[in-house]
Amino acid sequence: xxxxxxxxxxxxxxxxxxxxxxxxxxxxxxxxxxxxxxxxxxxxxxxxxxxxxxxxxxxxxxxxxxxxxxxxxxxxxxxxxxxxxxxxxxxxxxxxxxxxxxxxxxxxxxxxxxxxxxxxxxxxxxxxxxxxxxxxxxxxxxxxxxxxxxxxxxxxxxxxxxxxxxxxxxxxxxxxxxxxxxxxxxxxxxxxxxxxxxxxxxxxxxxxxxxxxxxxxxxxxxxxxxxxxxxxxxxxxxxxxxxxxxxxxxxxxxxxxxxxxxxxxxxxxxxxxxxxxxxxxxxxxxxxxxxxxxxxxxxxxxxxxxxxxxxxx
Amino acid sequence: xxxxxxxxxxxxxxxxxxxxxxxxxxxxxxxxxxxxxxxxxxxxxxxxxxxxxxxxxxxxxxxxxxxxxxxxxxxxxxxxxxxxxxxxxxxxxxxxxxxxxxxxxxxxxxxxxxxxxxxxxxxxxxxxxxxxxxxxxxxxxxxxxxxxxxxxxxxxxxxxxxxxxxxxxxxxxxxxxxxxxxxxxxxxxxxxxxxxxxxxxxxxxxxxxxxxxxxxxxxxxxxxxxxxxxxxxxxxxxxxxxxxxxxxxxxxxxxxxxxxxxxxxxxxxxxxxxxxxxxxxxxxxxxxxxxxxxxxxxxxxxxxxxxxxxxxxxxxxxxxxxxxxxxxxxxxxx
Amino acid sequence: xxxxxxxxxxxxxxxxxxxxxxxxxxxxxxxxxxxxxxxxxxxxxxxxxxxxxxxxxxxxxxxxxxxxxxxxxxxxxxxxxxxxxxxxxxxxxxxxxxxxxxxxxxxxxxxxxxxxxxxxxxxxxxxxxxxxxxxxxxxxxxxxxxxxxxxxxxxxxxxxxxxxxxxxxxxxxxxxxxxxxxxxxxxxxxxxxxxxxxxxxxxxxxxxxxxxxxxxxxxxxxxxxxxxxxxxxxxxxxxxxxxxxxxxxxxxxxxxxxxxxxxxxxxxxxxxxxxxxxxxxxxxxxxxxxxxxxxxxxxxxxxxxxxx
Numbered sequence: 001x002x003x004x005x006x007x008x009x010x011x012x013x014x015x016x017x018x019x020x021x022x023x024x025x026x027x028x029x030x031x032x033x034x035x036x037x038x039x040x041x042x043x044x045x046x047x048x049x050x051x052x053x054x055x056x057x058x059x060x061x062x063x064x065x066x067x068x069x070x071x072x073x074x075x076x077x078x079x080x081x082x083x084x085x086x087x088x089x090x091x092x093x094x095x096x097x098x099x100x101x102x103x104x105x106x107x108x109x110x111x112x113x114x115x116x117x118x119x120x121x122x123x124x125x126x127x128x129x130x131x132x133x134x135x136x137x138x139x140x141x142x143x144x145x146x147x148x149x150x151x152x153x154x155x156x157x158x159x160x161x162x163x164x165x166x167x168x169x170x171x172x173x174x175x176x177x178x179x180x181x182x183x184x185x186x187x188x189x190x191x192x193x194x195x196x197x198x199x200x201x202x203x204x205x206x207x208x209x210x211x212x213x214x215x216x217x218x219x220x221x222x223x224x225x226x227x228x229x230x231x232x233x234x235x236x237x238x239x240x241x242x243x244x245x246x247x248x249x250x251x252x253x254x255x256x257x258x259x260x261x262x263x264x265x266x267x268x269x270x271x272x273x274x275x276x277x278x279x280x281x282x283x284x285x286x287x288x289x290x291x292x293x294x295x296x297x298x299x300x301x302x303x304x305x306x307x308x309x310x311x312x313x
Numbered sequence: 314x315x316x317x318x319x320x321x322x323x324x325x326x327x328x329x330x331x332x333x334x335x336x337x338x339x340x341x342x343x344x345x346x347x348x349x350x351x352x353x354x355x356x357x358x359x360x361x362x363x364x365x366x367x368x369x370x371x372x373x374x375x376x377x378x379x380x381x382x383x384x385x386x387x388x389x390x391x392x393x394x395x396x397x398x399x400x401x402x403x404x405x406x407x408x409x410x411x412x413x414x415x416x417x418x419x420x421x422x423x424x425x426x427x428x429x430x431x432x433x434x435x436x437x438x439x440x441x442x443x444x445x446x447x448x449x450x451x452x453x454x455x456x457x458x459x460x461x462x463x464x465x466x467x468x469x470x471x472x473x474x475x476x477x478x479x480x481x482x483x484x485x486x487x488x489x490x491x492x493x494x495x496x497x498x499x500x501x502x503x504x505x506x507x508x509x510x511x512x513x514x515x516x517x518x519x520x521x522x523x524x525x526x527x528x529x530x531x532x533x534x535x536x537x538x539x540x541x542x543x544x545x546x547x548x549x550x551x552x553x554x555x556x557x558x559x560x561x562x563x564x565x566x567x568x569x570x571x572x573x574x575x576x577x578x579x580x581x582x583x584x585x586x587x588x589x590x591x592x593x594x595x596x597x598x599x600x601x602x603x604x605x606x607x608x609x610x611x612x613x614x615x616x617x618x619x620x621x622x623x624x625x626x627x628x629x630x631x632x633x634x635x636x637x638x639x640x641x642x643x644x645x646x647x
Numbered sequence: 648x649x650x651x652x653x654x655x656x657x658x659x660x661x662x663x664x665x666x667x668x669x670x671x672x673x674x675x676x677x678x679x680x681x682x683x684x685x686x687x688x689x690x691x692x693x694x695x696x697x698x699x700x701x702x703x704x705x706x707x708x709x710x711x712x713x714x715x716x717x718x719x720x721x722x723x724x725x726x727x728x729x730x731x732x733x734x735x736x737x738x739x740x741x742x743x744x745x746x747x748x749x750x751x752x753x754x755x756x757x758x759x760x761x762x763x764x765x766x767x768x769x770x771x772x773x774x775x776x777x778x779x780x781x782x783x784x785x786x787x788x789x790x791x792x793x794x795x796x797x798x799x800x801x802x803x804x805x806x807x808x809x810x811x812x813x814x815x816x817x818x819x820x821x822x823x824x825x826x827x828x829x830x831x832x833x834x835x836x837x838x839x840x841x842x843x844x845x846x847x848x849x850x851x852x853x854x855x856x857x858x859x860x861x862x863x864x865x866x867x868x869x870x871x872x873x874x875x876x877x878x879x880x881x882x883x884x885x886x887x888x889x890x891x892x893x894x895x896x897x898x899x900x901x902x903x904x905x906x907x908x909x910x911x912x913x914x915x916x917x918x919x920x921x922x923x924x925x926x927x928x929x930x931x932x933x934x935x936x937x938x939x940x941x942x943x944x945x946x947x948x949x950x951x952x953x954x955x
Binding site for chain 3: 374407412
Binding site: 149153156159160161162164165166169242246249269273276280283291294295298302 | 661662663665666669670673674784785787788789790791792793796797799800804890893894896897900911912915916918923927930931934935
């Protein structure tokens, strides 16, 4: 809540009954102003700008690693074992990796799998969450019971454990399989949130009104419930991108995720672990890029939540 | 001066504003009223008129920042409450000055038993032990006529009906026999039949204790039934004050007249209801001059530039802030 | 109350069965023959192979294997590894290490997390609140294995305050650093959750009532706000109790702690099905019991929730 809004409330509506919870908010018009409010809120935050700029740079690195590499370093992707593990120097600001490749070029090339995994897994999970959440929350009954039990099963499964078991079972996996595994283990949280949102909204007065006016279930779900139920799920999705990127890197680091000769931050950190003491730059740079990316998504998610949920500020 | 020489509660020219990043909002702009012992004074106003903020300012419940009391005085038997340190002001709350809130369901702590919340008054302010304080709490619940008090003492607020919860709220406010009780819309959240019971209870308790009751409400029905005197607020300001009978019979401000014409009354059967046009102003953009002039049927150009001073209309203390107070006052009602 | 517990346990049963079956299937459907894998490149005599396969029911359909396994589980038998060691023996010592690690982390989360959260919440908008918010966001963003290495480098190697790895120094000394690393994410999360919950509750109507009763600021916070604010925090901490044990894999890997997680990780790669499934079952069981505990605690904290 903005200070002005709070003051207004204190000044004006203190005697009014408390505002109904978010779920009972009527659609369309209110939502437009809420979106505008959210935008005003976001614009005023320097951290949001920093996150947007960071993610813009990361996207550029993921889309065109070659161009950036040749712009930023001498020799680009050229490797020479004689340079192995050399520290940062002019022309090679990040130093060299084990194979004597320019580390900046390698770190830039490591961006793509992280971003792809984060975005693809979140998009897939969001889709599952919206479909299952709408159907289960709206219809209830045996479908809801079944999906809820399955959700419980996957929710109870520890992440690293589950992913390791699956990935070891299929040794020749690439990024596609990683996305699949991370989705299978990651769809539950958003689905649960979506479902409870839908359950709350299916009972809201304006949905009942629409139902009494004869709206069909599909229309009720898509036009009336979805737009109002999705906001908290979107917020969680933004936070989720960061979590997935972190999880993917963890699996790479443990040696069960992507395998050489693929290039990713997690693999670079895996290779660095034996040399951390003498060559800290091997740990530092991929960790910095990884953390900055995760941080950016989390900052965006946090900001979106604060902007959309006035009660939390 | 002896305490008796002072009125019980005197609020004079109170101004409260909220200072925020996006500007300053004047919620209360010069509110004055006087409450005497054993008397019920109604503070009447629409939502947005600043009446709740004014009550919280008197109680010392506003957070600074963003709220700032920029002018005025609040005197309880002559003691200026606004000049007290926060710690001294706290000692006054609950003991000499207490408050009943609108919605007892949210105003009572959901995770503490009703008995604990009542007993807390005795434990904190009188240093009583738990057992003794709980016994007093049972007596208190009896006093506000909660049936089977000794069995319900360990129940939680959600286990009571709305009316019973409001009785608990009242019991808490009356625990230490305060001199002044401020009731902020005490019946708004209740069913009509329960409303009447609660108001009757308040009046009964008042006759037992001689407390001064400040009744904050927007409900003319409640006011007519319970108030001895009425202060009408508009846009954070007092616009009229008079005895209840006088105000109903001969309102001295177009706003008050508008309010009376917009609700059904038994003494005006068969006459049409006339709503006040427009909406009350936002506290952030209060019109210049008389704040009511954009909605006023009698407005003239000077109303938009010149703030009307108070005029005394009768020896009994009927006062109104309108350039045409006398004309309104003497115009036939209805 | 007891009916509630019984119903919840009944509720947890399909989840437990589902999870173990899932893991069981994944582990035993692995491409490749685990017995052959065990022998390496040496040829295994067909008779021995057949005998071993029969003993582990490897030739039966999956659901029969699973039933055999469940029957064993009910009689307290977690099975044996392919090399003939009882899984329960193999894991006994390791559970001690993991429990020590998990509980150390959990206690750090409870104490430090809630303290930081309350402090920041009460000082909302001040510089120390901003510092807590910034610090926790940072900790949440940095993957736990990076935190682990950083902590090892700084506190273990450069400052030399705490052991770098291993359990030689015993509890609690050897477990402080890995415990802190394991707790880092949850600790930051608890702090943020406590803070926002406290801030929201401080704005509640009943807090205003408490002030109007003339209570001291301290009493308003301690008696009228903290308990209400802790309800969501307790939920998270309950889930963490189980989550930390499972999450210990990475921490045990980095700090070379001989715990369940480390064993599990090795067993997955060696395809020792019984160990993997047995350990997973235990972990999920802890997780579910912790959930139940949370629900019961909930009823104590919030009288509006009734277990009947």
